[in-house]
Amino acid sequence: MKRSIRNPLLVAAVALSILSLSSGDVLGSGSYRGPGGQVPPTGRVPSATGTAKISPVPGEPGGPAYTGPSGQQIGGRGASIGARLDREGGNSRARRTGNNRRKKSGADGFSSWEYWWAFHRESFFAGRQILASGGSTESLDYLLGKGDADNVRDVVNPTSRMIREEVIPALKRAMSDHDSDVRVSSILALGKIGNQTDYPVFLQGLRDPHWQVRQSSALGLGILGSSYAIPHLASILEGKEEGLRLTGQAEIHLRTRAFAALGLGLIGTQQASSRKNICDILLRALAIEEATADIPVCAALALGVLGERRAVPALVSLSLDPRRDPLVKAHAVTALGKIGDPRALPAVRQGIRDRSVHVHRSSVLALGLLAKPGDSASLSLLISTARRGRDGQGRNWALAALGRVGGDQAAKVLFDRLQGGQKEDKVFAAFGVALLERSGDFIDSATEATHEVFRKTRDDRTKSGLGIALALMGQKDVKADLLTVLGGKGEAQAQGYTAVALGILGERSAAPMLKEKLRGTGPVDFKRSLATALGLMGDRNIAEDLMKMILTSSSAPEKNAAATAMGFVKDTTFVAPLIEVLDDRRKFSALVRTQAALALGFVCDEREVPLLHAIMENTNYRTPVDALTEAMSIL
Numbered sequence: 001m002k003r004s005i006r007n008p009l010l011v012a013a014v015a016l017s018i019l020s021l022s023s024g025d026v027l028g029s030g031s032y033r034g035p036g037g038q039v040p041p042t043g044r045v046p047s048a049t050g051t052a053k054i055s056p057v058p059g060e061p062g063g064p065a066y067t068g069p070s071g072q073q074i075g076g077r078g079a080s081i082g083a084r085l086d087r088e089g090g091n092s093r094a095r096r097t098g099n100n101r102r103k104k105s106g107a108d109g110f111s112s113w114e115y116w117w118a119f120h121r122e123s124f125f126a127g128r129q130i131l132a133s134g135g136s137t138e139s140l141d142y143l144l145g146k147g148d149a150d151n152v153r154d155v156v157n158p159t160s161r162m163i164r165e166e167v168i169p170a171l172k173r174a175m176s177d178h179d180s181d182v183r184v185s186s187i188l189a190l191g192k193i194g195n196q197t198d199y200p201v202f203l204q205g206l207r208d209p210h211w212q213v214r215q216s217s218a219l220g221l222g223i224l225g226s227s228y229a230i231p232h233l234a235s236i237l238e239g240k241e242e243g244l245r246l247t248g249q250a251e252i253h254l255r256t257r258a259f260a261a262l263g264l265g266l267i268g269t270q271q272a273s274s275r276k277n278i279c280d281i282l283l284r285a286l287a288i289e290e291a292t293a294d295i296p297v298c299a300a301l302a303l304g305v306l307g308e309r310r311a312v313p314a315l316v317s318l319s320l321d322p323r324r325d326p327l328v329k330a331h332a333v334t335a336l337g338k339i340g341d342p343r344a345l346p347a348v349r350q351g352i353r354d355r356s357v358h359v360h361r362s363s364v365l366a367l368g369l370l371a372k373p374g375d376s377a378s379l380s381l382l383i384s385t386a387r388r389g390r391d392g393q394g395r396n397w398a399l400a401a402l403g404r405v406g407g408d409q410a411a412k413v414l415f416d417r418l419q420g421g422q423k424e425d426k427v428f429a430a431f432g433v434a435l436l437e438r439s440g441d442f443i444d445s446a447t448e449a450t451h452e453v454f455r456k457t458r459d460d461r462t463k464s465g466l467g468i469a470l471a472l473m474g475q476k477d478v479k480a481d482l483l484t485v486l487g488g489k490g491e492a493q494a495q496g497y498t499a500v501a502l503g504i505l506g507e508r509s510a511a512p513m514l515k516e517k518l519r520g521t522g523p524v525d526f527k528r529s530l531a532t533a534l535g536l537m538g539d540r541n542i543a544e545d546l547m548k549m550i551l552t553s554s555s556a557p558e559k560n561a562a563a564t565a566m567g568f569v570k571d572t573t574f575v576a577p578l579i580e581v582l583d584d585r586r587k588f589s590a591l592v593r594t595q596a597a598l599a600l601g602f603v604c605d606e607r608e609v610p611l612l613h614a615i616m617e618n619t620n621y622r623t624p625v626d627a628l629t630e631a632m633s634i635l
Contacts, residue, residue: 110393113424113431117431119619122613163193168190170579171189171582171601174583181590182590185594185601188220188598188601189598190224190601192605192610194224199229202221203232214253215630220263222262225266227267230264230267230277230278230281238257239257254292258625259630261298275306275307278302278308292626293325296328300318301615301619301628302615305614305615307339312341316344319332319359330356331619331623334366338618345377348366349367364382364397369618371401372405374407383409386413396428400432400435403436411436414433414436417432419453423462427466430450430465433446434472447475450475455481460494467497482502482507486499486502493525493526496529499517500536503532503536518531519545524555531565546563547577550592550596550599563595575600
């Protein structure tokens, strides 16, 4: 028999759950969004050569809503491409080339170092997490109103039995929930757990009446990694009769087809024997020209994740084709960089000079992945871009790219930008130095210069970015300075990033201050950073605070931040109560149950780096299409 809820805190949580946000807000702050939960506007138009005119499938959106730098919404459910362009400003030609010269709003936050960090932090965190162990559930039972001081058991790490007998059945039950967001989070959590016998649940999800559950099921099959899904996803991607049967639709929405492409790429990362077959399917998808660029863009992204060198000639040809949409060309260049075949270098160098800023930026990223220290032609292009590039985003990305390439020439440019660049230049140059050291190029002078710039700067944002870079370099002598910043009266979000730096350095003396701030008020990004920092420090009691945030916060993004961070800490003490929350549709709102399912997926994911990070890292997030934006929103 279930115990009744007696604790006042949980009673308040139940009351708050009744006031939950509307469907669509629940998953509104994915892991790969930038500060404030923002995603850059798509800036896309129909393919220049595409002739097919596809109307939105009844009941499905024309595109998600995007939050601009000043908080304005761009696009939204049912919004046409033309309407979005009208709101964003600029004409079709400017949008296609990326050369829209309209006045920028604010400091163009999408160009900030914080956005770059959001898309790359997971790989820096790999190996740094300390799993929770020891402790008890006494405080948790009290939180749920059903414990006492004598009811104590040890915390255990996730076991296959716990996952098989408790977590998976709960997530399967949630697939019948009346709320689509709960079903979306549950199917993605099942994918992260990776139990191949759950394959029929994903097939059920493909036929779900809600468009977002269908597309998430296609992506979830990719995360699951089953080779059985390859023909199914291929038929959905290509819009074939079998795909129509699987989805139960008269017409498969373009975004669901695009998600199928991403899913195929993710399967290929886990099934080496299937890569050739998947590569052929994705290469065919590159040629699909519909009313939007979603399908070829996601096919290119999937090919980059797949890493098959046999895709290089087709991607090179696409990247140089003047007839193709610049957004597609830009992502083809990104794929070439991720595949890492030096045969692509001439095309990528040419892309640096492309008139489309989208292709230019992607080429900067790709050159950082392809070039070597002795490659004078590539280094010359990156150096000139970093110093005199026509685009601020490209200049900053060139600094990070130089850090990936390494060598004395790259180090000299980074050193110069650290000392003489603008605020954003300094932070990107510092991240470049951190990347240099990550690859084994230890540059004492650049490290010392970074620390000196950190001490002298008075700008909160700049200081916190430099602090993270120094922590990534392992500079433990910066701890005292970071603690001073954290204890000061500076901007909350900058303090949050400073906390992350302390977490990377494992400075546990900061934990009491971080917990106090976490329990107080503050922006969502600030709370997420504090929780992440405590997780990096191995604080095994932080999960209790995260559970409170999931239960009692009235903010959907804050709940999402807590669910994400709970998985980062991986304290399985909270598996049972999360299941209890997920199961109880009467007492808990869809908002709360959705975050419980997400947290279960994060906690039970055994990967050090989330599988989906391969799609997001080193991707030109300034040129997203609807499908990629949606993926950033729900992951």
